[in-house]
Amino acid sequence: MVQVTRRRHSGGGGGSASKRSKTAGATSAVDTLFDDFRGPLSADATPEDADRIGPEGVERFCEALGVSPASQTVLLLCWTMRCEHMGYFSRPEWRRGFAELHAESVAQLKKALPRLERSIYDRDAFNRFYEFGFNYCLTEPNQKILDLDTAAQMLAVVMPADCPHLAPFIEFLGVQTENKCFRRDEWLSFGRFCEEIEPDCSNYDESSSWPLIFDNYVEWRTDGANV
Structure with missing residues (x-):
């Protein structure tokens, strides 16, 4: 040799x-x-x-x-x-x-x-791809937020189409009035939310460290008409 x-x-x-x-x-x-x-x-x-x-x-x-x-x-x-x-x-x-x-x-x-x-069937690869989706939408050097329309459009592209929270969350973004933008921590948390929370949100714990937008989303989902 x-x-x-x-x-x-x-x-x-x-x-x-x-x-x-x-x-x-x-x-x-x-x-x-x-x-x-x-x-x-x-x-x-x-x-x-x-x-x-x-x-x-x-x-x-x-x-x-x-x-x-x-x-x-x-x-x-x-x-x-x-x-x-x-x-x-x-x-x-x-x-x-x-x-x-x-x-x-x-x-x-x-x-x-x-x-x-x-x-991206590999979870680590998907997580990197998912984070790229947010970064790719940024147009200014110090930008840290997305407008809601851009966030919704990119979520629809980057997330699996069969994700049970995708369509209702995008609908929620369009009707809610409290959030005017979508922050990086909210973007990353949505990925984790989809992995951990049941489709009917039955295991959601408001006392956990979720951004407020997810408290509002779960409340909207569970008020009767949106589950």
Whole structure:
């Protein structure tokens, strides 16, 4: 075994050069795709424009994948790419996503989507994805809250559709008047609430350390008409 290792290291780095060549080829193919979806640059385009796909390009990319731009699948891609700005892909983000999913083409990426969708069956992975959903909606450096409409729309994307609290909680957000925004701690608590609290809220304990919005939600659910 030691001799084999030595021959590999003394052979002029051929294997390493081959690996670098394959990596460079993959990056080139992925960059070509990026440029295609970004589209032609105008005469006054900035260097930032050259390394960013905007909303129209993102929509074309989703069409090529056969998925809705508002789907959980696309949000999973954004999470994998670690995107910072909603509706945009930077070139480093694009490269990261394709590399993570071992894809060099749209067809290969499309084949990888079911595996990506299954990845959040793991609770830790889902929790990271769920937290990303909140962060992805933030538009200002020091922003810590979401407006209720944005929170409701993102919850509908990030949460499993069969979550028993999802639809009623979104309905509650639309009719209640006490909360004007949705805070990070409330967002994170909703994920835990869905894991721990029965669909009929029968095991909810007001004395526990839940944010006030959940006291109000449970009261609304259990007043008779909303259970």
